[in-house]
Each structure stands twice: as structure tokens, then as C-alpha cells.
Amino acid sequence: MFVAQLSFSAKQLDSTVGDLVKELVHFSYHQGLIVHLENDIIYSKNGNIILQCITPEKYKFDTIDRSYIFGKLEELQVSITIDYLGEATFAPDVCSCANSGFYILLASDFIPLTCGICGNAVPLYRIPPTYASDPSYYDINCWNKVNLAWSSIEFYSVHEAFAQKELCDIQSHQNQQALAIRDKIETLSGVECYYFIEELRHINNLNAETVDICPGCEDKWTVCDFSDRYELKCKSCKLVTNGCI
Numbered sequence: 679m680f681v682a683q684l685s686f687s688a689k690q691l692d693s694t695v696g697d698l699v700k701e702l703v704h705f706s707y708h709q710g711l712i713v714h715l716e717n718d719i720i721y722s723k724n725g726n727i728i729l730q731c732i733t734p735e736k737y738k739f740d741t742i743d744r745s746y747i748f749g750k751l752e753e754l755q756v757s758i759t760i761d762y763l764g765e766a767t768f769a770p771d772v773c774s775c776a777n778s779g780f781y782i783l784l785a786s787d788f789i790p791l792t793c794g795i796c797g798n799a800v801p802l803y804r805i806p807p808t809y810a811s812d813p814s815y816y817d818i819n820c821w822n823k824v825n826l827a828w829s830s831i832e833f834y835s836v837h838e839a840f841a842q843k844e845l846c847d848i849q850s851h852q853n854q855q856a857l858a859i860r861d862k863i864e865t866l867s868g869v870e871c872y873y874f875i876e877e878l879r880h881i882n883n884l885n886a887e888t889v890d891i892c893p894g895c896e897d898k899w900t901v902c903d904f905s906d907r908y909e910l911k912c913k914s915c916k917l918v919t920n921g922c923i
């Protein structure tokens with residue numbers, strides 16, 4: 679992944695342009711061109727508005743739908759230059775497989791889709807948009823952000839048990855949403871997709887006899903043979919996890 683710098687210059691840089699830049703950030707985020715929204719930096723320097731952000735690959739901003747926000751900026755005679763400042767060394771690598779074989783939907787600080795072959799992140803724009811009314815990945819990104827929020831609540835607050843249930847119980851709203859998104863990814867991309875469900879050992883009141891049972895079909899988990907990142911899989915439910923046998 680790379681740190682990209684977008685510079686916006688115009689005769690008059692006012693709050694209208696500033697608002698459009700902020701809108702561009704959100705638009706690009708939901709199209710998968712910007713990841714990890716919290717790391718974006720917007721500032722002004724020498725009469726330009728500068729946006730620094732993390733993007734999965736170089737030169738992908740040209741693929742954005744320019745008819746909307748870029749069009750509005752052009753109407754205001756705002757010129758845009760894009761520079762790539764270097765690799766985002768703290769971000770995961772991006773998949774370069776010719777064929778991923780299958781994907782894994784897995785909540786992440788960066789991209790919640792992983793290649794089944796190499797284990798690296800798959801930019802969302804490589805799959806067809808999953809959110810039809812505004813061609814984007816709005817549903818995947820929203821699910822991912824909520825998942826990260828639940829993880830924070832689990833870790834930092836007194837509502838740990840409630841957050842664990844959302845993350846670990848397959849019937850929770852969060853996990854049911856994940857399964858629906860996973861199915862949508864498969865249908866739209868034609869590529870098989872597993873879902874990583876949080877560690878089962880975190881569920882309260884789970885006893886040793888049931889811990890090795892897949893929550894989807896109640897058959898036993900099998901050892902995951904396609905990646906050493908995950909311990910267990912259920913092929914019929916297309917789930918992976920790091921549980922304990």
C-alpha cells in the first residue's frame with residue numbers, strides 16, 4: 679500500500695472546495711481507493727489543499743468515477759495533482775496473485791478482504807461493487823467499521839460480554855450481516871468466499887464439549903489446510919476461525 683498525496687489548487691480555495699475534498703475522501707473510501715480513513719491528513723500549504731491518505735495501489739485514483747466530485751471540482755476550476763510519497767510500511771501487503779482462488783472476509787484496520795492463496799489484502803475495487811444504489815462497497819466498509827468498534831468495546835469497556843456476543847455468536851446481527859455480505863461477494867465475483875468468525879473460546883458459558891463444533895452446521899471443525907493463519911475451517915459453512923480443539 680502507498681501513501682498518496684493529492685494537491686488541490688485554485689484561484690480561490692474556500693470552504694466549498696474544502697467540503698468537496700472531504701466528500702472526495704468518503705467517496706474514495708467507499709470505492710476502496712482510500713483505506714484506513716482515520717489516517718487521512720488534510721491541510722493547506724502555499725495556497726493548496728493537501729490530502730495525504732493510504733491507497734492500496736498506485737495510479738488507481740484515475741479509475742474513480744469522475745463524473746461527480748471530480749466534475750464539481752473541475753467546475754470550480756480546481757486542478758488536482760497526485761503524488762505517491764512511498765510505501766505505507768505499517769500496512770499489510772496487497773495481493774498480486776493472478777487468481778486468488780478464494781477470498782476470506784476478515785475485519786481489518788485496512789481492507790477486510792484477504793486472498794485465500796497468498797493471505798494478503800485484496801483491494802475491494804477488484805470485485806464488483808456490492809452496494810447497488812451507489813456503486814461502491816459501502817456495506818462491506820460499514821460492516822468492517824462496526825466490527826472494529828465492537829472489538830474496541832470488547833477490549834476497552836465494561837460491555838465486554840455484550841461485544842463478545844456480537845463478535846462470536848453466529849446468530850448476532852453483526853455475524854448475520856457478515857454472512858450476507860460474504861454470499862454477495864461470491865455471487866458478484868464468482869469467487870468462493872469464507873468468513874473468519876472470531877474465536878469461539880471467547881463465548882461465555884461455552885463448555886469444552888461444544889468448543890470444537892462449527893456454529894453453522896454443528897459438525898466438527900476440521901483443521902484448516904489452506905493457510906497457517908487459521909486453525910479451523912468448515913467447508914460446508916465456509917467459515918474459518920482460530921478456536922481451540
Ligand SMILES: [Zn+2]
Nearest residue numbers: 773775793796
Ligand atoms: Zn493473493
Ligand SMILES: [Zn+2]
Nearest residue numbers: 892895912915
Ligand atoms: Zn459448519
